[in-house]
Amino acid sequence: MKKLSHLLVSVVVLFSCESKKVENGIVLSGEIANPVEGGLIKLELVKNDELTVTDSFKLDDTNKFMRTVAIDEPAFYRLNLYGRKYVNLILNDTDVKVKADVNDRNAPPVIEGSPDTDYIMSLVKIQENFQRSVNKLNSTFMQARNNADEASIKKIQDAYMEQKKESDKLIKEKIWNMGSSISGILALQFLPIEEHFTFYDSVATKYKEILPNSSYTKNLVVQVDNLRKLAIGSPAPEISLPNPDGEIVSLSSFKGKYVMIDFWAAWCRPCRMENPNVVRLYEQYNKDGFEVFSVSLDRTKDAWVKAIEDDGLKWTHVSDLKYFQSEAAATYSIQAIPATYLIDPDGNILAKNLRGEELAAKLKEIFG
Numbered sequence: 001m002k003k004l005s006h007l008l009v010s011v012v013v014l015f016s017c018e019s020k021k022v023e024n025g026i027v028l029s030g031e032i033a034n035p036v037e038g039g040l041i042k043l044e045l046v047k048n049d050e051l052t053v054t055d056s057f058k059l060d061d062t063n064k065f066m067r068t069v070a071i072d073e074p075a076f077y078r079l080n081l082y083g084r085k086y087v088n089l090i091l092n093d094t095d096v097k098v099k100a101d102v103n104d105r106n107a108p109p110v111i112e113g114s115p116d117t118d119y120i121m122s123l124v125k126i127q128e129n130f131q132r133s134v135n136k137l138n139s140t141f142m143q144a145r146n147n148a149d150e151a152s153i154k155k156i157q158d159a160y161m162e163q164k165k166e167s168d169k170l171i172k173e174k175i176w177n178m179g180s181s182i183s184g185i186l187a188l189q190f191l192p193i194e195e196h197f198t199f200y201d202s203v204a205t206k207y208k209e210i211l212p213n214s215s216y217t218k219n220l221v222v223q224v225d226n227l228r229k230l231a232i233g234s235p236a237p238e239i240s241l242p243n244p245d246g247e248i249v250s251l252s253s254f255k256g257k258y259v260m261i262d263f264w265a266a267w268c269r270p271c272r273m274e275n276p277n278v279v280r281l282y283e284q285y286n287k288d289g290f291e292v293f294s295v296s297l298d299r300t301k302d303a304w305v306k307a308i309e310d311d312g313l314k315w316t317h318v319s320d321l322k323y324f325q326s327e328a329a330a331t332y333s334i335q336a337i338p339a340t341y342l343i344d345p346d347g348n349i350l351a352k353n354l355r356g357e358e359l360a361a362k363l364k365e366i367f368g
Helices: 005-009 115-146 150-176 183-190 197-210 215-230 269-288 301-311 327-331 356-367
Strands: 026-033 041-047 050-057 064-069 075-081 085-091 096-101 110-112 240-242 248-250 258-264 290-296 316-318 339-343 349-352
Touching: 026 085, 041 064, 041 215, 050 064, 075 096, 085 096, 085 115, 115 150, 115 183, 115 269, 150 183, 150 197, 150 269, 150 356, 183 197, 183 215, 197 215, 258 269, 258 356, 269 290, 269 301, 269 356, 290 356
Parallel strands: 026 096, 258 290, 290 316
Antiparallel strands: 026 064, 041 050, 041 075, 075 085, 096 110, 240 248, 258 339, 339 349
């Protein structure tokens, strides 16, 4: 996942406590074990995928601290412990206490007094359960792939999609029941917007009514409105990027054919799991006018090219090797991969995020 979404999914072990109002803000206090002598702890505001340092301080002689934090609106913060460990916080209108050990990376911080973050915690548990299931599928997938067992590969892919569907359903239910907490907006990062645009749109509408002045609401509304430009039926924005040989290839050069834009990367396990299915469909329908235009979000050419060769991907590939900062990823509002767009012969968006049986069914509908 991209940018700062990993900050959200690392929030763990939270408890509630009574709040104590202070003028112009809340009290943030805590105790840090194994601090860096003389080092500064930073309080960072996370907003618009950017970090802003709002305070920096040293611990007292007992390794404790107490700060007053001005809260203009509920917001997502993190304590930067010397760059060695991070404590994620959603600060609202209650005092918060933190305990953390800098050296023990396996010991989660203990946070008291951040009920908004408790909402995120409930989603973290869902995500962790899903990831454990995916890890099991990964091991069986690699074995099936090494054995060229297409039947098992398809079965594993179907199992992955079913488990993902159930996990996404649980996450949506949790988000919708978060009331007016900004956690409901922050938690959307657990769901790729391309796959769940309708839900994003509903959440944006809800928060415009219940939390209209929040900057998080305003940013969500802008994000949703921008993505409307990528709605089904709209002209597909141009992509012009270099292929592995350094030659610029444009999406528009395939006009007149059905083209699947496939955002992927060598490091993306779900992408690699889907590749055998795309190879099969490409071989079946390419002669009828089906093309694949793969846009890699890799960082290095070696990894990108090796994955193309290893997976036998014989279609067109382009990349600027800028990860999620790719020009094409920005144009198509890619928040997570795999992500696909199916483009019709006139250059308009026909469908989004078709994979597995859904992609096979759509191509059969088109080509017979």
